[in-house]
Amino acid sequence: MSAVLGMCDGEAVAAVGSGPTLGQAEFQFLRGFVLQQCGIALGEHKHQLVQGRLLRRLRALGLTNFASYCELLRRDPDAELGELASAISTNVTAFFREAHHYDLLVSELLPRWLQERRREGDRLRIWSAGCSTGEEPYALAMVLAEALEQHSCKLDAKILATDLSPQALETARQGVYPLERIAGISAERCRRWMLRGAGEYEGLASVHPRLRELVSIQPLNLLHEWPMRGPFDAIFCRNVVIYFDQPTKQRLFRRYAELLPVGGYLFLGHSESLHGINDDFELIGRTVYRKRA
Numbered sequence: 001m002s003a004v005l006g007m008c009d010g011e012a013v014a015a016v017g018s019g020p021t022l023g024q025a026e027f028q029f030l031r032g033f034v035l036q037q038c039g040i041a042l043g044e045h046k047h048q049l050v051q052g053r054l055l056r057r058l059r060a061l062g063l064t065n066f067a068s069y070c071e072l073l074r075r076d077p078d079a080e081l082g083e084l085a086s087a088i089s090t091n092v093t094a095f096f097r098e099a100h101h102y103d104l105l106v107s108e109l110l111p112r113w114l115q116e117r118r119r120e121g122d123r124l125r126i127w128s129a130g131c132s133t134g135e136e137p138y139a140l141a142m143v144l145a146e147a148l149e150q151h152s153c154k155l156d157a158k159i160l161a162t163d164l165s166p167q168a169l170e171t172a173r174q175g176v177y178p179l180e181r182i183a184g185i186s187a188e189r190c191r192r193w194m195l196r197g198a199g200e201y202e203g204l205a206s207v208h209p210r211l212r213e214l215v216s217i218q219p220l221n222l223l224h225e226w227p228m229r230g231p232f233d234a235i236f237c238r239n240v241v242i243y244f245d246q247p248t249k250q251r252l253f254r255r256y257a258e259l260l261p262v263g264g265y266l267f268l269g270h271s272e273s274l275h276g277i278n279d280d281f282e283l284i285g286r287t288v289y290r291k292r293a
């Protein structure tokens, strides 16, 4: 799976020459802005790529040059931040991506949590931080709903799903996916949790209302203030921090540790690690960490 800024360079190159050019001064401003606001460290070599990605955004805003775009960011950084982040980062995701994490939940963590919490109203909280278009939190909701049914539990169970990108969040809220996007879901789960469209909705599938009940979708920049206080049983922050610089990762993982109880779990993406960054956690499986006492 590609990561943030994992686009193919051909896209950027194709766009060059068909619009305004991103000057060195504007590129340096954008690099500083994106690092400060999103934690994403854009290398010098991303110049053309950023130009290609932002041309579409300039057109959508009716701007004729990058200086005006930078001016807009200076004037009202918060208003444009989500759109900028969407333009330069990738939202690539999939249902049951990195399936071993779901296997651990099903075989070990959910049975244990549900065994420990038998009283009606006991809480269970999972956070999908950087949820993109919703496949991750809805897949989590499937395994959670199945475990709740199996244990006949009436827990207060919720999955918080947050992202910075307005477009990604809109797709997540709609919860409607082309059939090829649900290929990662087993046939049995598809039958149980995905509602196939007919007529004008042919070729689409919508998530079951039970999954919508379990998932709360909210905009959130991981670098800004967080309204929630936790505690969470597990945080999924997978394939989000790949291009974050070291100090940003250190701050973020320290904040995650504050929202997890001792023994709480942090799941990272396949190419991410806490090695040399944070020692609040111990590695207990493939990119799975548990908070130390």
Ligand SMILES: C[S@@+](CC[C@H](N)C(=O)[O-])C[C@H]1O[C@@H](n2cnc3c(N)ncnc32)[C@H](O)[C@@H]1O
Pocket: 002, 003, 004, 037, 038, 039, 085, 086, 089, 090, 091, 092, 093, 094, 097, 129, 130, 131, 132, 133, 136, 162, 163, 164, 165, 168, 220, 221, 222, 223, 237, 238, 239, 240, 269
């Ligand atoms: C590649 S997707 C990963 C989606 C999912 N977690 C997965 O592993 O399949 C990365 C997501 O992180 C989000 N993201 C990047 N920087 C962020 C930030 N500072 N705050 C919140 N979300 C951010 C992006 O908008 C994007 O949707």
